[in-house]
Structures are given as structure tokens and as C-alpha cells.
Amino acid sequence: MKDIFLTGKNANLEAILANKDWRSSFLSDLTGTKISVKLNIPGKLKNNTAMKHIFLTGWKILLKKFNVLEIHAFPDLLTGSEGLLTVSEEQTKAKQIAIKFEEEFVLGRLFDVDIVGNDGKQLSRTSLGFSKRKCYVCTDDAKSCARSRKHSVHEIKFAINKMYDDYLKQRKNELISFAQRALLYEVILTPKPGLVDPVSNGSHDDMDIFTFIDSTISLRNYFEQLFDLTINWEKDLQELFQESRILGIKAENEMFLATKNVNTHKGAIFSLGILFIAEIIHEKTDENIQEIVKKMLSNLTKKDFQDLSKKENLTAGEKQFIKYGFTGIRGQAEAGFPNVFDLALPFLAQTTGSRNERLLDALMEIAEKTADSNLIKRAGNIEILGEIRKKITEYFALGGAKTKVGKAYLAQLDEEFIAQNLSLGGSADLLILTIFMGVLRGVI
Template sequence: MAASTITQNAVKALLYEVTTCPKPGLVDPVDPGSHKDMDVFTFIDSSLSLEPYFTFCEQAGSAFNGSDLRELFEKLRPRGIQAEKEMLAATHGINTHKGAIFSLGIFVGAEAYVQKHPDQDVFAVIRQMCRGLVKHDLGKASAAPTAGEKQYRKYGLGGARAMAEAGYPIIEDVALPFLAKSTGTTNQRLLDTLMKIATQAADSTLIKRAGSVTVVKWAQEQAQHFLDLGGAKSQAGMAFLAELNVTFKEKNYSLGGCADLLISTIFLALERGIL
């Protein structure tokens, strides 16, 4: 049976993001960036493996009729852990989409819920779904802390979880309006939107790889400089982006979190006919 529109747009969003080129440090069709263990084909395999997961998230969102939306998030989470395993089976053990399984799964569930409850707003629904998430996940010590858990202890940054609990303000207030107003080819619009996200995000993948939080301000300044030069539609912008890609690869930097935020932005843009 063909997947529904929501699920198709989720998979499409993953494929649009990896196709966008050239992204600094990230995997795209001509360059795996700072990710030597994967390439665009790994991302295609990973994206298609996640279709049953998005179908689940969509059905769960569509069927949910309770009064406490945290219960919807609690339904998605164990299925998300299974989806991580399915991704790793499809990629022979490589983490291509861990962050996207988390954030896009939330968006798919929320969007399906909103389609059944059209008086509600998707970002407000996400805020209700993820209420208390940072305290719940990061408020206790863990035996084998992840990068996100370590950064919470060291810098007080809540990473992907804090972004979800706040209802993704970077997407609602910055990325989606920016993409809606953007012009040019799809690739130019998506590159500019990625860099717009990078002017504001505190990306836990970047912090982990740099081993320092000061990298955040540096990366935000680089992204702003690219946009100030005229972005993807300008020769100066594209020349600067090529230099930035070299710097990212030399330093083994990656904007994995920004890529995930772009993926969810693309998903909503497809849902709303902006792309």
C-alpha cells in the first residue's frame, strides 16, 4: 500500500536535506563532509528504512484522543528506539538519522494530530507533548552518558530535548518564515535556510566534535557572514561556503543538529505547500 501524504513528506524531507549541496561538513551527494563512515547512498537506505516508523507516528497522532498530549510522546518513544535499530540495520551500524528519528517523529505525530484537531497549532501541540522532557531525561545521572547528557552537565545545554520542549522556536519563528520568503532554486532556498538555522542553533553535534562550546558563536558568525555575502544565490556566498566546507572537514566539524532542524522545516514546508 502506498504511504500517506504525511509519511511521504517525512521521507521526502530526509531525501531533500541530504540532496542539498554543498553543505559544510555534512553528507551531500558529492561529498560526505566530516562523516567518513557514510555517503549519500547510506542516507537513501536509512531514509527508506524509516517509512514504517513514520507511518506509526502518523497513525498514533491521528488516533490520539486523550487530554494529556505527553501520552502521545510516550507512545512514540519506544517505537523511536526500535526505529534507531532499524536504521542501524539498514546502514550496517552507522548513525545517519538518530536526531531526525527523534525530531521528525515528533513533528509527524503532531501534524497528524493537528489534522484531526484543526483548531490546534502544531508547535503548541509539540510543547504539550514534550512538557518536562529535559528534566525527565537529563535530571538524573546516567551510567553511560550520551553527548547530549554530558553537555547538559557541563554547559547546562539541553540540546535536541530542550529544542523539542520549547516547541522548536527556531523553526516556527526563524526557519519556516525564512524559507517561505526565500527565492531561487530549491537547492538555493534550502542551503540558505540551513545557514539561517546555523546563525541561531546551539548544535550538540558541533559542540561534541569541537570539544568546546565556544565553537557555537564561531559557527553562528560564519553562517551570518555567508548570508551577508548574499547567500547561495551569490558567487561570493558560494565561494565562502566552499572555504567553510574545507575548514569544517579539516576540523572534523559537523552541523548534524542544524541538518535535523532543516529536515523538520522541510517537512512542514511540504505539508503547507511552501516547497
């Protein structure tokens, strides 16, 4: 169990009292139903990475529950993370929402969500007929336990650590399920030009949909290890990336064992692993996820592509870098996956139709705008990119996957790809990332 009280700088009484005065003054200038959100952490240590993570997690959930008029967040205060906001709900309704959050969210007991009147007084739970807040350790009234010092500091801290541990286990399983869902959603889409789906092996004679299912299941251990590594990480992000690559090599071995030496997800192990890590860092810090990725992978292509002339066995990506200057998925990753965040996700958010239709259109949008390294490798030339882009333009002109003619055109394109041994493998990997982020952001 993670102990959130091990690191951090203590806040003295003077700072805590000054913060209280500042909060009161700040709230007095706001209009509307005023809400103060902070953590109820005993002792002098009020903030560190874990406590900030707890606050940001609950803060984001709370913001979705209210019709927010004004937001002010201060997650890095020495006296504890806190947020101040105004909402359109009247005070009684706002307090009911706050109480429900405190009682139902696994970390809700750690939050003080106070509805503050213009007179500076807080609306109490008991005035609305709700019971008093329960103790962290037992089911008795929290204030009574505190006054009588019923529980030791060790007992209280253990209870808080247990709450955080329960949340981390829950979130770990959620993120892993999202990652595996992204891998499975991609493979079951049909029809996809040259790619494996439930109907066809596409241009891949050595694999089928069952191979991908086996591969996806084998990667659960990889994502578990990535979560454990990242949630406890406090050092440089580039060092974190290097540690994750070691786990990636192990994951590749587990994948090959599950697929009988068939490469189903080597690209996804690299790229989805990066976004999986970045999402966890984002949830801990609230930093922009693309900026996190860029920090992790700074100078990646320079490091990975140096001294290629001395290397005997070049990968397809390395050969394309030498011949065309294409940096492939490494370049996409180093730039913060612009074809995911700036292209595919906004596109997907605007699509309509069934999930299969929306994701097929997203795949083709990605393929139209991406120099797909797998496609170039199989075609043996760069001219294939222009040819495929013309076909994709025609596909969208026909209405895309939502129309019968568009769907028929895509099936025809699939047959052409199979006949020519072509595949959109690189675009499929970017679609997996798009699905992962789409699920996380509620786009899918």
C-alpha cells in the same frame, strides 16, 4: 476499517431544530454570497473526533477555493461541525465551485456546501444543469434512496466508513512521503559545511549519500506505525509521546540494520517523529501545532536530565547539559521547536532562488541561531559557536547561496569543516523539520 459511529453523544431532535433556526438567523446577518458548510451524517450521532476531522479537512480545502470575505467555524457543535462564510464570488460561480469540491474530494460526498440567498433559500444543483446528488451506497438519486429506504443503516454507515478509510490511506501515504522527502532533500543539498552530500562524505567517514537513502527507506515502517497510532489516539498527549518513543527505538534498530550500524537519522527519528504526530493531531483538532508539541513534551528535559549523576554512560547531549546547561534538541522540542516555526520557516518563506539555494540559506540561518550540539561535540568547546556565527554573517553579507561568491565561500567553509572534523549535524536535523513543515504549508 475505522468505524466512526462507535463513540460520541447523540443530538436530539430539539437540538437539531434549534441549530437550524440559529443557522438561519446567523446567515441573515451576513453580507455577500453566503455559504453554509456541514456534514451530511445520517442518524442522531452528528459529531465526534473522526467527524470533526472529516469536517476540518474539507473546510480547509474549501477555504482555499474561494475568495473569502468572512469566516465563522463551529467544529465542536453537538449537532455536527459546521462553518458559515461569505465570499466575493457570485452565487452561480460559488455553487459550481462547491459542486466540484463535493464530487472530486474523496470525502466531498459527506459535505453539504449550500449557497444561501438573502431569502434563505438554497441554490440547487439542478437549477444549474447539474445532476442530483448520488446515494452513498449506489449511483441512484440520494433523496430517492432515502425516501424508499433502499439501503439499510448498516450499508450506509459502511459506505461512510469506507470513504473515511480511503481518505486516511491517502493522507497517510502523503504524510509519509513528505517526511521521507524532508530527509532526502536535506542530504542532497550541496555544499553543506561538514555534512554528507552527493559530492562528499563531509566529516563523516562512515557514511555517504547512499547510506542516507537506505536509512530513509528503512524509516517508512516507522512513520506508518506513527500514523496508525496517532489517528486513533483519544487519550493524553504525553502518553502518546511515550508510546511513540517505543516505536522510535524499533525504528532506530531498523535504521542500524539498513545502514550497517551507522547512525544516520537517530536525531530525526526523535524530532521528525514528534512533528509527524503533531501534524496529525493538528489536522484532527485544528489546534496550534506548536501547542500540541508543548503538551506532548511537557517537562521533557526535567524528566530526561534528572539523576544524570547516577548514570554511567552519558550521551553528548547529557554531557553538554551538565557542562553548559544546554538542553539541545530536547529543549527545542519541549519549547515547540521555536527555531523551526519562529525562525527558519518565516526565513524560508522569504527566500528566493533555486530550491537548493533557498534550503542552503535556511540551513545557515538555523546554524547561526542554534547552539548546534554536534558542532560543540566535535570541536570540544563552546567557543566554536561564536567563530561559526562570524563566518555565517560573512556568508550572508556575500549574498548567500544565490551568488557565486557566496556559494564559493560556503564550499570553502565545507573544506574547513572537513579539515577540522566539524559538522552541523544538529542544524541539519532542524532543517529536516523545516523542510517537512515547509512542504506541508506550501512554502517549498
